[in-house]
Every structure is written in structure tokens, then in C-alpha cells.
Amino acid sequence: MKKMLLIALAAVPIFFASCSLDTEIYNDHLIAMWAQTLEPYSTDIAFYGDSRVAGANWKEAYPDSDVVNLGIGGDVVEGTIQRLPLLQALDVKYCFLAIGCNNCGKSSFSATTFKNHYDQLLGGLAELGITVYVNTIAGVTTANSSVDAATIEMMNANMVVANAIIKDLAESHGMALIDIAAGMNNPDGTLKADYSVDGIHFSAAGTQFWYDSLRPYVEAAL
Numbered sequence: 141m142k143k144m145l146l147i148a149l150a151a152v153p154i155f156f157a158s159c160s161l162d163t164e165i166y167n168d169h170l171i172a173m174w175a176q177t178l179e180p181y182s183t184d185i186a187f188y189g190d191s192r193v194a195g196a197n198w199k200e201a202y203p204d205s206d207v208v209n210l211g212i213g214g215d216v217v218e219g220t221i222q223r224l225p226l227l228q229a230l231d232v233k234y235c236f237l238a239i240g241c242n243n244c245g246k247s248s249f250s251a252t253t254f255k256n257h258y259d260q261l262l263g264g265l266a267e268l269g270i271t272v273y274v275n276t277i278a279g280v281t282t283a284n285s286s287v288d289a290a291t292i293e294m295m296n297a298n299m300v301v302a303n304a305i306i307k308d309l310a311e312s313h314g315m316a317l318i319d320i321a322a323g324m325n326n327p328d329g330t331l332k333a334d335y336s337v338d339g340i341h342f343s344a345a346g347t348q349f350w351y352d353s354l355r356p357y358v359e360a361a362l
Contacts (some may be wrong), residue, residue, distance in 0.1 A: 183230050190242055196342075202355070279326040
């Protein structure tokens with residue numbers, strides 16, 4: 141029964157993967173009801189975030205681990221705060237967090253607002269007693285991009301600010317930081333072209349790099 145639940149949950153993010161950068165966030169009531177249906181189950185490791193998380197096959201990457209994919213396409217930091225009841229219902233012990241790309245894609249991006257919400261998110265995870273591995277945000281690129289160059293430039297500029305905030309907050313909350321951006325980006329902050337399929341989402345090579353980067357942390361969590 142538990143295996144069937146994990147398969148169902150992994151399928152949900154794929155449905156949302158085509159959402160726009162500014163997707164509508166679920167309301168609190170719906171999230172609470174969804175969480176309530178999961179209460180009899182538990183899982184060790186959750187991969188939590190947006191479409192980059194959703195598009196990865198974490199179970200295939202770490203077949204010996206008890207994992208669930210809680211990525212949703214188009215999600216933002218505020219959305220992951222609303223979805224915290226899911227992690228509580230699943231009794232998640234370890235969370236690999238990767239969120240913020242879509243926040244950086246908004247022209248209304250505010251460093252102050254981003255910091256406040258991200259701080260709230262990390263605080264909420266800490267209150268649940270979850271060990272958190274915080275990922276920085278890998279950049280985006282104009283190579284084969286489905287997004288215009290001006291937006292790509294804006295997103296990368298916002299990501300520089302967001303990643304500085306993420307690093308500071310991870311340290312202040314005493315959480316492990318995995319600097320994916322440092323390994324996946326070019327020196328100018330753009331995503332390496334071969335790591336992207338459409339300028340934003342990761343190619344097979346990019347996803348494999350991510351798997352390999354997280355592997356020591358996943359194995360340590362087992």
C-alpha cells in the first residue's frame with residue numbers, strides 16, 4: 141500500500157510540470173485535506189520544491205532509499221510553506237529543499253519579501269523536526285530557451301540576490317547548504333547550456349549532476 145502511495149505522489153508533480161512560472165497556489169484548506177489523507181503513511185526523504193524537483197526521478201536515482209517527490213511545477217516559496225502539512229503527514233525525516241526559481245522569474249521580485257518567506261519556510265521545517273538540506277538556485281540560460289533574453293537576464297540577477305539570502309538563512313538556521321548553483325552555473329551566473337533542455341529546466345546531464353551532488357547527503361541520511 142505504501143509503495144502505491146509513493147507512486148501516486150510522484151505522479152502528481154508531473155501533472156503540474158507544465159504550469160507557468162506564476163502558477164496559482166493551492167489554498168490552505170485543500171492542502172490540509174490532502175495531508176489528512178496521507179496520515180497513515182510515512183517516508184524518510186522528501187525532495188521538495190518546484191518543477192526542477194518534479195521532473196527528476198528520485199526513486200530511480202536512489203533505489204535503496206525511501207523517498208517521495210514533492211515537487212510541483214510553477215511552485216514558489218510561499219507555496220511550499222502552504223504545503224508543509226504534507227511533510228508533517230508523511231512524517232518526513234529529511235528534506236532536500238530546492239525552491240525559488242519561480243520567485244526570481246517575477247518582475248515584482250523583492251529581496252525583503254523573499255527573505256521573509258524563505259525564513260518562514262525554514263522555520264516551519266525546523267518546527268516539524270525535519271533535517272533540511274538547502275539547495276541554492278541554479279541559473280537559467282538563453283541557450284535553447286523558451287523564455288526571452290530579457291527575462292533570463294532578470295532571473296539570473298534575482299538569483300544572485302536570492303542565493304545570498306538562502307546561504308545566510310541556511311547558516312542562521314543551522315541547516316546544511318548544498319551549493320548546486322556553484323557547480324551548474326557558468327562564471328557569469330548562467331546555467332551551463334548542456335545542463336538545460338529549455339533554458340530553465342534541467343537536461344538529463346543536468347539532472348544527473350544534481351543526483352551525483354546530492355548522493356553523499358542522501359546516503360548519510362539512510
